[in-house]
Amino acid sequence: xxxxxxxxxxxxxxxxxxxxxxxxxxxxxxxxxxxxxxxxxxxxxxxxxxxxxxxxxxxxxxxxxxxxxxxxxxxxxxxxxxxxxxxxxxxxxxxxxxxxxxxxxxxxxxxxxxxxxxxxxxxxxxxxxxxxxxxxxxxxxxxxxxxxxxxxxxxxxxxxxxxxxxxxxxxxxxxxxxxxxxxxxxxxxxxxxxxxxxxxxxxxxxxxxxxxxxxxxxxxxxxxxxxxxxxxxxxxxxxxxxxxxxxxxxxxxxxxxxxxxxxxxxxxxxxxxxxxxxxxxxx
Numbered sequence: 193x194x195x196x197x198x199x200x201x202x203x204x205x206x207x208x209x210x211x212x213x214x215x216x217x218x219x220x221x222x223x224x225x226x227x228x229x230x231x232x233x234x235x236x237x238x239x240x241x242x243x244x245x246x247x248x249x250x251x252x253x254x255x256x257x258x259x260x261x262x263x264x265x266x267x268x269x270x271x272x273x274x275x276x277x278x279x280x281x282x283x284x285x286x287x288x289x290x291x292x293x294x295x296x297x298x299x300x301x302x303x304x305x306x307x308x309x310x311x312x313x314x315x316x317x318x319x320x321x322x323x324x325x326x327x328x329x330x331x332x333x334x335x336x337x338x339x340x341x342x343x344x345x346x347x348x349x350x351x352x353x354x355x356x357x358x359x360x361x362x363x364x365x366x367x368x369x370x371x372x373x374x375x376x377x378x379x380x381x382x383x384x385x386x387x388x389x390x391x392x393x394x395x396x397x398x399x400x401x402x403x404x405x406x407x408x409x410x411x412x413x414x415x416x417x418x419x420x421x422x423x424x425x426x427x428x429x430x431x432x433x434x435x436x437x438x439x440x441x442x443x444x445x446x447x448x449x450x451x452x453x454x455x456x457x458x459x460x461x462x463x464x465x466x467x468x469x470x471x472x473x474x475x
């Protein structure tokens with residue numbers, strides 16, 4: 193008997209992966225967590241039936257979320273990661289010796305526990321001494337912070353369920369307050385070719401422009417996400433993401449699978465249809 197995992201991004205589309213075995217399945221107070229194993233994409237994590245990452249291409253998302261802001265401001269020392277319980281963003285951050293402290297705020301402890309056990313590829317640096325784990329709501333945590341972080345990564349799930357509060361104007365206002373005067377925020381910006389997510393994408397983009405003087409959107413491609421497109425929002429109090437020291441980042445000698453300084457520059461060149469959806473909000 194064959195076992196297949198099937199995700200339905202819309203009522204007219206499906207994405208399926210042949211599953212060799214199920215490693216973990218648990219219903220928490222927040223969501224259902226499943227970790228499955230496939231010969232094609234390796235192990236993969238789903239939350240409430242939607243793929244969050246696969247071993248085969250998770251590096252694309254995590255490298256683009258982390259290395260873009262780190263290349264723009266190599267002096268980043270204190271970082272807040274909201275969501276990201278799989279540990280992939282933390283893994284990439286710990287590659288920088290100048291990063292002194294990382295707070296990871298994840299609402300669901302079982303995500304972290306499951307990834308520690310079954311996805312060590314992403315969770316391997318959660319025990320780094322610079323990392324502190326907080327199991328609580330991201331909005332509640334960031335409300336109490338002021339002038340505390342050089343970088344905030346909103347490594348969230350989609351704009352419904354446990355991640356819904358991370359797409360609100362209140363949340364982004366509090367993130368602005370929590371950042372230092374040199375602060376940068378990067379968020380998961382949803383999918384521009386997925387009708388049910390377009391509203392969330394435009395809303396998140398608008399919230400960034402409500403608070404930050406510099407707002408840009410950038411694009412990456414990952415095969416196992418719906419329609420293969422990933423958008424990220426870059427917001428800063430002072431830094432233009434295209435004004436960065438590419439040679440300086442290259443001298444660090446970090447080995448990456450997807451990110452490089454040419455990709456960095458090119459990722460901000462958006463197709464016309466995405467520009468139209470964002471209606472000129474980027475600045």
